[in-house]
Amino acid sequence: MTTTEPVIAARHIAKRFGHVQALRDASVTVPAGTVVALVGDNGAGKSTLVKTLLGINRPDSGEVVIGGEPVELHSVRDAQARGVDAVHQDLALAPELSVVDNMFLGHELVSGPGFLRRRQMMERADAAVRELGIQLPSLTVPIRELSGGQRQAVAVARAVMWSRTAVLMDEPTAALGARQSEIIAELMRTVAAKGLGVLVISHDLPRILKAADTITVLWRGETVLESPAADLTVPDLVATMVGYRAEEAS
Template sequence: MTVDSTPLLEARELTKSFDSVRALGGVSLRIPEGEVTALVGDNGAGKSTLVRCLTGVQSPDTGQILFRGEPVRLRSPEDARKMGIETVYQDLALIDDLTVWQNLFLNRELVYPLGIVNRRGMIARSGEIMRELDVDVPSVRTTVRRMSGGQRQSIAIARAVAWGKAMVIMDEPTAALGVRETAAVEKLVRGLRDRGVTVLIISHDLAQVMRICDNVVVLRRGRSVAAHKISEVDGDRLVGLITGAIPGNLEARHVEAATESRTSDSVDAESDSRAAAASGTSEAAS
């Protein structure tokens, strides 16, 4: 994506505080359409809060969110879903005692005109989704409880892709998986990119970020400090950006903003001082 092209989703200077704790202190990021972007940072960097703002779970205190260049207000997760944005959280939100197809269509059941549930249609469509995404499950009629961790993660991703026509956000998609299952999920993510699906991945696995992502955004202490194409960085540099050992390419913006704020405050204080002095002189003269 070129600097001037319009990203699918963009955040501009988002802030969010909880009482006296400032979780986001001016976060900006651009998520290119049809690419895989990673969001990285230490615990407490603001990643989860940012995702909740981007998906309508929480509202930012200040700042702006744009979808395909147009400002939007996300008042609820349903607003994000209507835009085609789906999220796969770490807990997956799958129901163990339901089958694969029932989980895929949970609260989105297909019905005939008279309101009768189209069970056959949902089973058939679920099979198509699994084949399209190359997700290996014994049968869509099998309960999720009988699936491995990797299969469960793939089912959750498949459900998000089935309904998220624009973008899928994944929160630590392989954190609890073994090597083989991780490889399967990474293959699925690459397949989504090949299909033109936009993906945002929150991850602590920097090796994985280097393997499957096109772009990376680094958060530190509630601020976006760096944004790069993956080809511009390596693992060591990412570690340095996350810890602060290496300054990020976006940090100058925060310094300039702080400097402008201090300058403005100084000018205001000086103006107030002059006004007070003038008032005192006027009163003395009278």
């Protein structure tokens, strides 16, 4: 069930890197229980905006809002402390480690020096995977032995396990086949149904139009469209992404 209350938002963000104005006036709002897609042409500022929401970038102006309050994020740890986690495009998984070890990487449960609480880690990882309906051969198999879709699913499950507020996803279906991409799209809806906000960067316009509740379009570092996904078509999005509408409005 969706709600209009935003769990995370960016308001009028500007960010410059040297001579490059990456963001000029970028805003996005992610309510609890919804999937919001962030789309735009290459160089529109999508990744820069998401990195700002994660505390990787500090905005030159504008504000990040989490849980209804403006916040200053100085690192990814700051965002994680507020219940925000991410699925990065490179997944940030350790291929030689098992599924369970990857899910607890940086969050290991210990009892005394050098002793991992493996039973509790296995139980929590198993519950997290089952809750999202993810099918894996085993939690002890190394990540390198999983398919691309299974690796994506593990990265999503890990982010959800440590999130209380929102999950941000950067191109979660990149390099996946059609069926695997559909599974990840369904997984986005499952995550939102848990009450988390989901913000996803995607170039897969037909699929994201079906999966998302709202579409936000960036063009040259500015938010030029925020609309219910049901009101849009792929040609609408393409025209906006390449600036036709923005030019017509000027």
